[in-house]
Amino acid sequence: MNGTFTQSILVISLIKVVVLLFLVLTAVAYLVWFERKVAAHLQGRWGPYRVGPHGLLQPLADGAKFLLKEDTTPAGADRLLYFTAPAITLTLAISAIAMIPFGPTTVHIFGVATPLVIANINVGLLAIFAMTSIGVYGVALAGWSSNSKYSLLGGLRSSAQMISYELSLTLSVVGVLLLAGTFNLSELILRQDGFTWGYLPQWNLLNPILPQILGFFCYFIAAIAETNRAPFDLAEAESEIVAGYHTEYSSFKFAMFFMGEYASMITVACLASILFLGGWLSPFPQTPGMDWTRYIPAAVLAASGVALILDGLRHRSFARIVLPVMGLLLGALSFLCSQPGVIDYVQGPFWFLAKVLFVLFVYVWVRWTLPRFRYDQLMGFGWKVLFPVALLNVVLTSLALVMHR
Amino acid sequence: MTPQLVVFLILAAIAVAGAVSVILQREPIHSAISLITVMIALAGLFLLLESEFIAAVQIIVYAGAIMVLFVFVIMLLNAGTEERTNMSRMARYVGVPLAIFLLIELAYQVGTATLSMTAQPAADGATRGLSMLLFQDFVFPFELTSILILIAILGALVLAQRSEGAPAQRAQQ
Amino acid sequence: MPISYYLALSAVLFGLGVIGFVFKRNIVTIFMSIELMLNAVNLAFIAFARALGQLQGQVFVFFVIVVAAAEAAVGLAIVIVIARNRQSLNIERINLLKL
Numbered sequence: 058m059n060g061t062f063t064q065s066i067l068v069i070s071l072i073k074v075v076v077l078l079f080l081v082l083t084a085v086a087y088l089v090w091f092e093r094k095v096a097a098h099l100q101g102r103w104g105p106y107r108v109g110p111h112g113l114l115q116p117l118a119d120g121a122k123f124l125l126k127e128d129t130t131p132a133g134a135d136r137l138l139y140f141t142a143p144a145i146t147l148t149l150a151i152s153a154i155a156m157i158p159f160g161p162t163t164v165h166i167f168g169v170a171t172p173l174v175i176a177n178i179n180v181g182l183l184a185i186f187a188m189t190s191i192g193v194y195g196v197a198l199a200g201w202s203s204n205s206k207y208s209l210l211g212g213l214r215s216s217a218q219m220i221s222y223e224l225s226l227t228l229s230v231v232g233v234l235l236l237a238g239t240f241n242l243s244e245l246i247l248r249q250d251g252f253t254w255g256y257l258p259q260w261n262l263l264n265p266i267l268p269q270i271l272g273f274f275c276y277f278i279a280a281i282a283e284t285n286r287a288p289f290d291l292a293e294a295e296s297e298i299v300a301g302y303h304t305e306y307s308s309f310k311f312a313m314f315f316m317g318e319y320a321s322m323i324t325v326a327c328l329a330s331i332l333f334l335g336g337w338l339s340p341f342p343q344t345p346g347m348d349w350t351r352y353i354p355a356a357v358l359a360a361s362g363v364a365l366i367l368d369g370l371r372h373r374s375f376a377r378i379v380l381p382v383m384g385l386l387l388g389a390l391s392f393l394c395s396q397p398g399v400i401d402y403v404q405g406p407f408w409f410l411a412k413v414l415f416v417l418f419v420y421v422w423v424r425w426t427l428p429r430f431r432y433d434q435l436m437g438f439g440w441k442v443l444f445p446v447a448l449l450n451v452v453l454t455s456l457a458l459v460m461h462r
Numbered sequence: 463m464t465p466q467l468v469v470f471l472i473l474a475a476i477a478v479a480g481a482v483s484v485i486l487q488r489e490p491i492h493s494a495i496s497l498i499t500v501m502i503a504l505a506g507l508f509l510l511l512e513s514e515f516i517a518a519v520q521i522i523v524y525a526g527a528i529m530v531l532f533v534f535v536i537m538l539l540n541a542g543t544e545e546r547t548n549m550s551r552m553a554r555y556v557g558v559p560l561a562i563f564l565l566i567e568l569a570y571q572v573g574t575a576t577l578s579m580t581a582q583p584a585a586d587g588a589t590r591g592l593s594m595l596l597f598q599d600f601v602f603p604f605e606l607t608s609i610l611i612l613i614a615i616l617g618a619l620v621l622a623q624r625s626e627g628a629p630a631q632r633a634q635q
Numbered sequence: 636m637p638i639s640y641y642l643a644l645s646a647v648l649f650g651l652g653v654i655g656f657v658f659k660r661n662i663v664t665i666f667m668s669i670e671l672m673l674n675a676v677n678l679a680f681i682a683f684a685r686a687l688g689q690l691q692g693q694v695f696v697f698f699v700i701v702v703a704a705a706e707a708a709v710g711l712a713i714v715i716v717i718a719r720n721r722q723s724l725n726i727e728r729i730n731l732l733k734l
Contacts, residue, residue: 464636466636467636470636470640470641474640474644477644477648478644478647478648478651481647481648481651481652481671482651484651484655484664484667484668484671485651485654485655485658485659485668490661490663490664490667493664493667494663494667497667497670497671500648500671500674501674504674504677504678507641507644507678507681508678508681511641511681511682511684511685512685513681513684513685513693513696515693516681516693516696516697519697519700520677520700523700523701523704524674524700524703524704527704528670528703528704528707529670531707531708531711532663532666532667532670532707532711535663535711535714535715536663538715539663539714539715539718539724557657558658561650561653561654561657564650565646565647565650565651565654568646568649568650569643569646569647569650570643572639572642572643572645572646574639588690588693591690592690592693592694592697595690595691595694596694596697600694603698607698607701607702607705610701610702610705611701611704611705613705614704614705614706614708614709615708617708617709617712618708618709618711618712619712621709621712621713621715621716622712622715622716
């Protein structure tokens with residue numbers, strides 16, 4: 058391995074890291090917007106509408122607010138831990154996305170062929186779970202270092218909840234691992250290639266040996282509890298315990314917790330779509346007769362461009378200019394995506410993002426539909442219901458595998 | 463100065479600094495955090511030694527569950543700061559220098575041993591090979607450790623219960 | 636890279652664990668020094684596993700981690716009971732059987 062080879066690997070990885078970091082931070086900000094809009098429409102109202110067209114500049118306004126607020130530190134707080142706790146949460150939540158493969162084909166950056174994943178390690182799945190495990194400390198230390206009873210109680214409850222549901226989370230994935238035989242995320246996706254009876258995709262949710270439906274629901278519920286979201290968010294809900302472990306945090310440190318929560322939501326949704334929904338695989342068989350399905354990304358972009366143009370013409374303020382311009386940009390992008398050179402590269406990421414968006418939508422939907430669990434109900438559910446069900450899934454999958462051979 | 467050596471030195475420095483910090487900190491919670499950094503550095507060293515499964519298990523189980531238990535107990539018991547001790551003169555002037563001398567001697571003897579790495583790692587990948595061994599040659603100790611964990615859980619529950627009846631039942635009424 | 640580097644690091648960590656075990660007076664900190672010693676031993680096992688090209692070392696580390704978990708659970712339960720009865724975590728105050 059000569060020097061220039063390692064150097065080019067490092068440079069390529071650095072470029073990918075910078076691009077992904079930028080994309081993830083933007084995605085986190087607009088996930089907040091997405092959640093507020095979906096929540097609003099579920100509740101029969103508009104949501105953010107005034108700050109920019111359709112509230113699209115709301116994340117910028119929120120970011121400015123977070124940066125400009127007064128940064129307080131409670132008296133008697135343990136300074137070192139107080140400052141590092143939100144940093145731990147945010148860092149680990151974003152680093153977990155480094156292992157996620159976005160697409161199959163190798164792109165050529167400056168002539169070097171490289172896959173669409175930053176770190177294609179052989180134990181990728183275990184690495185993501187390792188980062189989730191250490192993320193518990195962000196919560197526990199935040200609760201402890203704030204020198205406040207609500208924070209301590211909330212922090213202890215949140216971290217106890219996180220480690221309990223982490224067990225069911227990892228166990229519900231074991232069914233998928235048994236079927237695939239590897240921890241490598243790209244390999245896991247490739248094992249889901251193929252179509253039973255010619256048209257039903259062989260994603261792990263619909264696996265021909267044993268459909269992992271039980272595993273998927275176990276994983277999804279455990280993931281909601283793991284990221285401290287409703288209906289499992291007793292430890293940080295306003296009506297319960299002020300704000301739990303992040304009561305005493307303000308401005309940028311609170312923004313780090315906030316972003317960390319949404320970033321771990323994105324990680325969990327990406328994992329769900331990789332493990333159970335086939336990752337970047339297209340739901341349509343790639344036979345010559347189905348060639349038209351390769352133009353779906355371009356079609357979707359064109360349709361949203363047209364929708365933006367028509368919507369922009371309804372407004373009277375400067376949105377009358379901005380929205381049609383964005384619509385035209387999307388139209389140009391859609392034209393670009395239907396060119397033969399680009400169309401292969403667009404397929405994988407498009408289907409992956411579509412699945413992740415679907416999982417995130419269900420996530421937000423569940424939050425604003427179901428009432429909260431009480432804490433003892435929550436812990437009882439995690440240990441007495443979810444854990445045995447995950448174990449049952451493992452047993453059933455092993456039985457199905459043995460009978461299949 | 464191969465990249466491996468550089469990574470090893472960085473991780474070893476982090477591990478030793480963390481271990482020294484475990485001993486020297488006054489608050490137990492800071493010792494716990496230092497121990498967690500030692501464990502993560504060790505996981506990195508395991509990765510360097512091509513045992514990625516054990517590295518992941520170290521982080522998920524040791525640093526992510528056992529140390530969480532320690533942190534919970536420290537928070538619940540509000541383990542206070544260590545008071546300044548007056549070590550006996552024997553300990554201070556004879557004990558500590560002897561301990562440091564033992565440390566240096568041990569490190570020197572071990573460090574100049576002549577065992578070198580085999581050229582390539584074990585045949586199967588770490589995960590596959592490890593699971594083959596665990597479930598074929600070592601299946602009896604494996605099952606025994608699962609019973610051991612069960613006994614430990616029961617023991618911890620029984621030990622930590624308050625003597626005036628289970629408080630959980632009172633809360634459910 | 637010669638294996639002796641890893642073994643030297645393991646010896647240093649073990650020695651630091653022993654120093655912590657002997658000289659600290661908070662029970663939980665003593666317990667953590669024990670965990671440090673166990674980690675040092677784990678490093679030595681993995682280093683030998685790699686040096687000899689076998690995987691038995693990794694199996695043993697697996698068992699060490701599992702047993703350390705069980706031991707930490709029971710040990711910390713005992714610590715909780717002691718703290719409840721003696722209202723102190725200083726071992727110089729709990730070295731008599733009489734309360």
